[in-house]
Amino acid sequence: MYALTLTAELNGVTSLRPKDTEATPFWYTFTVQCTSCRETHPNAVSVSRFETNELSGSRGEANFVWKCKNCKRESSASIKIAPKPYELSEPPKQQTVIEFDCRGLEFTSFSPEGEWLAEGAESGTKFEGIELQEGEWFDYDEKANDEFMPVNPRPMLQDLVNKDIVVRLKWGETEYKGRLVSIDGYFNIQLTNAQEYIDQKFTSDLGQILIRCNNVLWIKRADEKGDVAMEG
Template identity: 70%
Template sequence: MLTLTLTADLTGVTDLRPDDTPENNFWYTFKVQCGSCREVHPNYVNVSRFEANDMSGSRGEANFVWKCKSCKRESSATIKAPPIPYKQASPPTRQKILEFDCRGMEFTEFKPEGEWLATGIESGSKFVAIDLTEGEWFDYDEKAGEEVSIKELKWEIRRN
């Protein structure tokens, strides 16, 4: 099992999470490494928790099925549950966002592409289409009358 964790400085917002519903699939973007030959795929790969792929030689399915170009072994990953919203904390704390069951491979790096959501702490304002690719985000909460931000993002992939 692997866990994607996040540590971030949230000001004025909480419940940071990917916009990930059956109607609006979020594609989690990772670097992948073969568990057998340790070769790292040169490109990022995308994984959706709503996509099911057949595994060859098996009746099973996984969200992500990958065949290593070097050693030709097939491996897979399945997202175990919906993403867990990141709660605002002071000081910022490392929190679990997503958990994977990886077989024969592991994710080594995460890229926060796609749209994210957050909620105003005081106002309950809904912030949508948040872009975290630059490593920070700033906006203004009209209801609360103050600036809100997400910065100092630190993503980690940890073994359970």
């Protein structure tokens, strides 16, 4: 048996799972390797639990059938049950999403292509059309008492470049006020003319600083109310 496991940091959502029904099947995309000669298929392969292929010699059917070009051995994989939702846990735990009965092959890596679903942990809001190819997903739950779930910060941060902002850290009642110079691909933040405030009291002038995204609780324009939560 081959188990596809997932470890995810969920904030405000639970029951993360592939959208996998007979009407809208999910195609699980892997690289595959022959267990006999260790030859790896040059292209990614996709497996659906609602599609079957015949095994040679009238040996039945499997969801995926592959003949290794190197050793000519035929191998197969089948999905026995529907995927299990990944449930919110703190700290995040590795959980099995789906299992495959593999004969003569093994899957060596997984690409989360396709549509995923989730639900608001408190509100029950249904989230559809989730894409995980880039390893992260952000959205906003309007039913959760206007509390922020992770929101994609890129458009907001790009609009704030060359403007004065306030950055609140996750601990110590610490805030930084300054002019946003730039952000990088990991949402790390560069400020100039930065000032440090602890518990809303000015502590020091810092000049130019770099703040790592995973230290940030929220960001806002210096002249505006509200904030945007950050996850990194």
